[in-house]
Amino acid sequence: MAELEAPGLRLRHWPAWLGPSAAAELLARLQAEVPWKQEAITLYGRRHPLPRLTCWMADAGCGYRYSGLSNVIEPWSPATAGLRLALEQLTGWRFNSLLLNRYRDGRDAMGWHADDEPELDPAAPIASLSLGAARDFRLRPRPRPRRPPGAPPPAGYSPSCAPFNLPLDNGDLLLMEPPTQLWWQHALPRRLRLQQERLNLTFRVVRADR
Numbered sequence: 108m109a110e111l112e113a114p115g116l117r118l119r120h121w122p123a124w125l126g127p128s129a130a131a132e133l134l135a136r137l138q139a140e141v142p143w144k145q146e147a148i149t150l151y152g153r154r155h156p157l158p159r160l161t162c163w164m165a166d167a168g169c170g171y172r173y174s175g176l177s178n179v180i181e182p183w184s185p186a187t188a189g190l191r192l193a194l195e196q197l198t199g200w201r202f203n204s205l206l207l208n209r210y211r212d213g214r215d216a217m218g219w220h221a222d223d224e225p226e227l228d229p230a231a232p233i234a235s236l237s238l239g240a241a242r243d244f245r246l247r248p249r250p251r252p253r254r255p256p257g258a259p260p261p262a263g264y265s266p267s268c269a270p271f272n273l274p275l276d277n278g279d280l281l282l283m284e285p286p287t288q289l290w291w292q293h294a295l296p297r298r299l300r301l302q303q304e305r306l307n308l309t310f311r312v313v314r315a316d317r
């Protein structure tokens with residue numbers, strides 16, 4: 108496990124947390140058992156399909172909105188319920204929700220954002236599991252950090268801190284710990300020559316007190 112730290116950023120990275128055969132078996136199971144959806148956002152009256160397939164699995168009552176989309180809650184599948192237990196043992200956190208992203212090839216991607224929606228517990232980490240094709244995960248300081256009322260920026264933090272790249276490979280687990288989402292953004296850029304598929308699973312804690 109490698110720890111990556113910068114002002115306002117705390118990451119823990121387990122390369123090959125799942126070995127190649129366990130990761131390949133899980134990828135095939137998830138491709139088959141998850142009810143993948145093609146969501147779209149509407150901007151200025153035009154419908155734009157998201158450049159990836161998605162699914163939101165969660166406990167009852169753990170709804171989530173992002174990019175103006177209200178996700179339908181799907182029940183945990185056998186494979187994702189097992190992963191949630193393993194992550195609870197590793198981190199001590201009971202994740203109550205999971206966003207699955209399916210990048211069909213290198214044209215599918217995710218733009219710059221932070222996972223700081225009001226539904227999410229800001230004290231909880233986000234656990235991100237990658238399966239399939241290796242992709243670059245980019246991180247940069249937020250251009251306009253949304254700091255908690257009265258909180259000063261962490262020592263040494265500046266919006267001009269250098270962006271960096273963290274390649275995420277098959278079976279890698281990444282834990283994004285607080286206060287990362289307050290001060291940093293992440294993205295998964297397009298890689299137009301890539302033809303292989305990648306799945307990413309982000310386990311989250313939606314606040315019970317909303």
Ligand SMILES: O=C(O)CCC(=O)C(=O)O
Pocket residue numbers: 206208217222235237244275293294295307309
């Ligand atoms: O696919 C990834 O590694 C990133 C996913 C992501 O940014 C998200 O689910 O918020």
